[in-house]
Amino acid sequence: MFIDARQLDDGSAIACDVAIIGAGAFGITLARALRGSGRDVVLIESGGLDFEDETQALYEGATDGIAYNLDTARLRYFGGSTNHWGGWCRPIEPEDFEARAWVPHSGWPVSRADLDPYYPRAQEICELGAFDYSVENLARLGPPLGLPGGKIADGFFQFSPPTRFGERYRDDIANAADIRCLLNANVTEIVAAHDAGSIARLDVATLTGKRFTVTAGTYVLAAGGIENARLLLASRSVAPAGLANDRDLVGRYFMEHPIFGPIASWICDAPERIAPYYGSYTALGDAVARGCLSMTPEYMAREGRLNTIFTFTPNDDVRYLPGRPAEDGPIPLETEMLTLLAGVEPGVEHTGKRVYMGCGTEQAPNPDSRVTLADEVDALGMPRTRLAWQITEGDRESLLANVATLAAAMGAWGHARLRRIVPADFAWNDIDMFWAHHHMGTTRMAAQASQGVVDANLKVHGLGNLFIGGSSVWTTGCGATNPTLSIVAFALRLAERLRAGEA
Amino acid sequence: MSWSRRDILIGAGLSAALGGAVLWRLSLDEGPGPTVALVDRAAAARIGRRLLEAARPPADGSAARQRIDTLIATLPAGTRAGDLRPALADWVAADFEEGRMVEVEGWYLTRTEADLAILAALEEAGAQTG
Numbered sequence: 001m002f003i004d005a006r007q008l009d010d011g012s013a014i015a016c017d018v019a020i021i022g023a024g025a026f027g028i029t030l031a032r033a034l035r036g037s038g039r040d041v042v043l044i045e046s047g048g049l050d051f052e053d054e055t056q057a058l059y060e061g062a063t064d065g066i067a068y069n070l071d072t073a074r075l076r077y078f079g080g081s082t083n084h085w086g087g088w089c090r091p092i093e094p095e096d097f098e099a100r101a102w103v104p105h106s107g108w109p110v111s112r113a114d115l116d117p118y119y120p121r122a123q124e125i126c127e128l129g130a131f132d133y134s135v136e137n138l139a140r141l142g143p144p145l146g147l148p149g150g151k152i153a154d155g156f157f158q159f160s161p162p163t164r165f166g167e168r169y170r171d172d173i174a175n176a177a178d179i180r181c182l183l184n185a186n187v188t189e190i191v192a193a194h195d196a197g198s199i200a201r202l203d204v205a206t207l208t209g210k211r212f213t214v215t216a217g218t219y220v221l222a223a224g225g226i227e228n229a230r231l232l233l234a235s236r237s238v239a240p241a242g243l244a245n246d247r248d249l250v251g252r253y254f255m256e257h258p259i260f261g262p263i264a265s266w267i268c269d270a271p272e273r274i275a276p277y278y279g280s281y282t283a284l285g286d287a288v289a290r291g292c293l294s295m296t297p298e299y300m301a302r303e304g305r306l307n308t309i310f311t312f313t314p315n316d317d318v319r320y321l322p323g324r325p326a327e328d329g330p331i332p333l334e335t336e337m338l339t340l341l342a343g344v345e346p347g348v349e350h351t352g353k354r355v356y357m358g359c360g361t362e363q364a365p366n367p368d369s370r371v372t373l374a375d376e377v378d379a380l381g382m383p384r385t386r387l388a389w390q391i392t393e394g395d396r397e398s399l400l401a402n403v404a405t406l407a408a409a410m411g412a413w414g415h416a417r418l419r420r421i422v423p424a425d426f427a428w429n430d431i432d433m434f435w436a437h438h439h440m441g442t443t444r445m446a447a448q449a450s451q452g453v454v455d456a457n458l459k460v461h462g463l464g465n466l467f468i469g470g471s472s473v474w475t476t477g478c479g480a481t482n483p484t485l486s487i488v489a490f491a492l493r494l495a496e497r498l499r500a501g502e503a
Numbered sequence: 504m505s506w507s508r509r510d511i512l513i514g515a516g517l518s519a520a521l522g523g524a525v526l527w528r529l530s531l532d533e534g535p536g537p538t539v540a541l542v543d544r545a546a547a548a549r550i551g552r553r554l555l556e557a558a559r560p561p562a563d564g565s566a567a568r569q570r571i572d573t574l575i576a577t578l579p580a581g582t583r584a585g586d587l588r589p590a591l592a593d594w595v596a597a598d599f600e601e602g603r604m605v606e607v608e609g610w611y612l613t614r615t616e617a618d619l620a621i622l623a624a625l626e627e628a629g630a631q632t633g
Contacts (some may be wrong), residue, residue: 149600264609322543332608336550339543340616342592346542404604407611411599414592419609 002174004048005185005206012212016042016180018498019202019216021187021231022223024080025484026469026491028165028173029125030220033495035176042214043173043181044204046223047077049166054207054379058186059227061385062374066429068256068387073437074224078183079166081224081437082484087162089128089485090155091119093307095297096478102304105253105365108475109447109456118489118496125488126160127168129287133158138291141284142275147409151299157311159281159288160484182214188382190219190231190466192238198464205380218498222469222491225439226254229371229472230385232443232453244443244460249453251371253441254389257480260433261358263310264403266410266418267318267334269343271353273415279314279355294479295402306362306395307479308402315354322347329354331419342414357418360436360480361402363395371442391428400424438483440474457503458494467494467503537571538623540587547616551624553607554617564625567618574615591615 008014018034020027023045031043047055059071074081092112099107120131135144135154144154173181182204189203202214221228229251233242242250268274276282278291293310300307318334326335331354338344338352363369369390373383400420407418422431446452449461454473460466469491471483478486497503541547555564574594575587582590598604598613605617612620 320543323545326546326549333550333553333610336543336546337610337612339541339546340595340612344542404602404611408599408602408604411604411611411613412596414596418611420606420611421609424606 001176001179002049002181002183005182005204005212006208006210008210008212010210010212014042014180014182014212014214016040016214016216018042018218018220019044019214020220020222021190021202022046022080022221022227022470023078023166023173023181024222024224024470025082025165025487026222027220028079028169029488029491030222030469030495031176031179031181032169032172033492034498035172035178037178037499039178039498041179042216043179044185044187044202044214045078045181045183046186048183049078049170051075051077051083055184058378058380058382059385060378061387062376064386064388065369066389066391068389068435070226070385070387073435074226074439077166078170078181079164082163082165085160085162085484086482087126087160088482089123089126089158089160090481091115091131091133091489092478092481092486093297095300096307096476096481100301102301103306103364103476105367105451106476108445110445114456115486115489115493118492119485121492122485122488123158125163126485127163128158128160128485129285129289137284138277138289141277141282141289143273144275144291145273145278145293145413147293147406148412149409151296151405152409153294153296154291155294156277156284156289156291157482158284159290186380187223187231188234188380189237190221190235190243192235192243192463194238196239197462199466207379216465218465218467218503220467220469220494225442225470225472226371226385226387228468228470229442230373230383233371233373234382244453244463244466246462247450249444251442252367252369253365253444254369254371254387255363255365255440255474255477256389257360257436257438257477258363258391258399258428258433259358259360259436259480260422260431262356263359263422264357264406264418264420265315265331266355266357266416267331267338267341268353268355268416269338269341269350270415271314274314274353274355278312293406295405299405303401303405305401306364306398306477308359308361308399309480310357310359310406312355312357315356318352318354320344320350320352322349334419337417337419340417359399359403361395361399362477362479363391365441365444365476366390366392396426396428436480436482438471440471440477440483443468443472444475445473446475457497458490459503469494536622536626537575537587538619538626539584540591541619541623544623544626547620548623548627550607550612550617551620551622554605554621555624557607564621567621570614571618571622591619
């Protein structure tokens with residue numbers, strides 16, 4: 001059922017078995033998965049069922065380093081940021097979980113095998129097709145590019161409608177006898193017991209001035225990749241440095257996925273070799289798919305690179321007329337490059353295809369890229385977020401090397417030449433690009449408390465009854481893989497452990 | 504920027520200095536040079552001009568000529584000018600596989616293609632000034 005917290009009596013004390021902070025992809029999935037488990041669940045959502053400016057303004061904050069709009073990068077009402085996500089889905093690749101010698105702070109305490117049992121159900125929840133992201137599955141629609149050299153891999157995304165969790169699963173929450181969803185309820189502090197070894201209660205407030213508490217046997221923080229860190233850091237009545245922050249790790253390692261659209265164009269003399277699924281949303285069985293290219297694990301290991309995922313869109317025809325000077329087009333030297341390709345014969349007119357290429361790219365975990373608290377407070381008296389996001393020169397070099405590697409693979413293929421559009425000396429703050437709004441790393445997962453905030457089961461190190469969900473637990477950026485599908489898979493995994501009494 | 508007759512002659516001179524290993528005497532003034540392998544020499548010359556204007560390695564006619572002559576020296580005896588295009592395709596593929604690339608205005612092409620483009624540009628300039 002839904003309860004408007006503004007209607008509660010001031011000073012109320014609500015008790016439950018499991019308290020979940022945040023009704024986004026993780027929180028809603030976890031709550032639904034706990035239905036019928038015999039556990040009384042309270043799902044605490046800051047917003048209402050629809051967008052409200054006053055609530056959204058609680059996200060406003062300050063930034064250092066790379067400019068970032070904190071209040072438009074996420075949504076603060078029932079459904080969370082699934083209310084504006086694009087629906088791009090891929091699982092995290094097996095190699096992303098592994099420690100990579102060339103990526104400091106890499107290596108998750110879980111593997112892909114730990115998530116595989118939950119991905120098929122996560123696919124259903126995100127309204128996707130079968131959990132089969134193999135190239136063989138894609139090839140049913142036509143041959144992938146198959147660029148030579150073993151450095152570039154074909155793959156594809158599946159597309160969610162996109163599922164708006166707050167709409168799609170609203171009735172499930174409303175009708176569940178064992179779920180109480182508190183709307184307009186803002187957790188202002190996760191209050192630790194005096195020994196700081198467990199959570200004693202949640203302090204909650206409404207924008208109308210009501211204050212109340214929630215107590216539970218198990219607490220799950222799932223408020224988003226930035227807000228999770230903010231709430232822990234602001235929970236300092238018992239632990240002055242912030243909850244779970246005795247090792248100064250909360251808020252650090254913030255990562256995003258820089259998105260370039262486009263980063264390159266290429267000219268192809270054999271457009272028929274570009275399968276339609278690369279350029280458009282294409283039915284693949286019961287899924288909607290779109291092809292992409294990425295770097296192979298072997299290449300990344302050999303060259304010491306991060307991953308980049310490329311998507312592309314065929315554009316206009318480019319005509320080559322022998323003996324005639326090239327016409328001025330949007331891309332300099334384009335026709336001239338076409339004449340270098342294998343399919344162009346002397347003295348023969350030829351039509352090539354211009355293709356624009358976008359990408360999302362990985363940044364390495366960086367402890368200096370971090371969320372802290374600002375001096376200013378919000379309408380509830382909570383310190384606002386300060387984000388000092390950093391992307392390093394190494395991240396830039398890796399991206400540029402990946403683009404050059406793709407150019408080489410296309411050249412070796414014989415049917416394309418690639419032009420990088422962004423300058424080689426671009427600065428992250430000056431370049432025309434945007435962000436994926438994937439907030440990762442601020443409560444990172446690690447086997448040891450000295451290396452991370454949560455363990456392999458999402459339990460906060462050193463706290464007996466607090467778990468964290470969402471991409472704040474990501475140890476690495478996982479290429480440029482969109483996190484929602486895996487967030488849902490992790491929620492299902494935690495639900496199974498809670499149901500089994502293992503957590 | 505423009506290029507001089509002197510640049511062209513220096514390039515040709517270096518080529519001759521390679522001696523008997525070179526199958527053809529690839530003078531820019533005599534018979535077909537290696538740019539005969541290009542589908543469209545005028546188009547390649549436009550690329551070459553951009554490379555020369557950028558004045559970055561390998562925007563050097565003599566060095567370009569030397570590298571091309573070295574490649575040609577690997578061809579079997581009796582190879583004819585008309586057979587050069589398949590060989591060029593092999594060189595280009597090998598360059599890409601080995602990452603021997605040159606950038607011009609953001610485009611990635613191989614060093615061999617860049618060398619030929621520069622030679623085409625110098626040929627064109629030579630024709631215009633000669």
